[in-house]
Amino acid sequence: MRITFIGGGNMAGAIIGGLARQGGHIHVVEHQQDKLDQLAADFGASGSQTLPENFSADDVVVLAVKPQQLRELCLALAPVLNGALVVSIAAGIRLDALGRWLGSRRIVRVMPNTPAMVGKGVSGTPGNAQAMPPARGRRREALAAESLA
Numbered sequence: 001m002r003i004t005f006i007g008g009g010n011m012a013g014a015i016i017g018g019l020a021r022q023g024g025h026i027h028v029v030e031h032q033q034d035k036l037d038q039l040a041a042d043f044g045a046s047g048s049q050t051l052p053e054n055f056s057a058d059d060v061v062v063l064a065v066k067p068q069q070l071r072e073l074c075l076a077l078a079p080v081l082n083g084a085l086v087v088s089i090a091a092g093i094r095l096d097a098l099g100r101w102l103g104s105r106r107i108v109r110v111m112p113n114t115p116a117m118v119g120k121g122v123s124g125t126p127g128n129a130q131a132m133p134p135a136r137g138r139r140r141e142a143l144a145a146e147s148l149a
Contacts, residue, residue, distance in 0.1 A: 002027065004052065005045075006073060007064035008035040011089055011112055015062070016043050027052075051076060057083035064089050074101030 003019065005012045008030035016026050020043035028047040030036050036047035055061060061081065065073055067090045077086075078101065086107045088098055098107050 002056075002059045003062065004029065004055070004059065005062045005064050006030075006051070006077075007062075007066075008032070008039050008047070009064060012062070012064035013039060013042070015064075015089075015112065016045055020044060051080065054080045055082050055084035059084040060087060061085070062087045062089065066090070067092050070098075071101055074098060078103045 003024060004027045005016060006029045008016075008028045012028070016028065016039060019026055026039075026043065026045040028036060028039050028045050029049070029051055030039075030047060031049050033049065036045075036049070039045040040047060061077065061084050063070060063073065063086060070088070070090050070093050081102060081104055083104070083106065086098070086102060086104060088107065088109050089112055091111070093109075095107055095109060098109075099105050
């Protein structure tokens with residue numbers, strides 16, 4: 001399973017840190033080079049300032065950008081998702097809106113909280129019917145590092 005975070009802010013960093021403690025390798029797409037450098041130094045995450053050319057159905061793509069940036073990002077991701085499971089940590093954006101923008105129904109919203117930054121968070125993970133049980137298992141595996149998902 002390849003996990004790609006799009007956005008490298010505080011909450012993304014908290015989740016990435018938890019995954020790194022469990023030995024997971026993370027790729028981060030972030031426009032600020034200093035954040036990429038910090039995530040690489042702290043957690044060994046690889047990074048780039050541009051979106052990957054494509055994903056596969058085995059991939060998990062974590063949307064960790066500000067809600068006002070999400071629509072534009074989703075429209076850019078839609079043609080390259082190829083069935084990847086999308087996890088959004090953006091507050092206030094409904095699954096139906098994400099589905100329209102992404103052209104996909106394999107979406108899960110996660111509401112992490114600040115204790116995730118020290119590995120003690122609890123996250124709600126609502127999903128839709130297309131986030132089938134195997135996908136739910138992958139999202140739990142990905143989030144278990146930071147929370148009690």
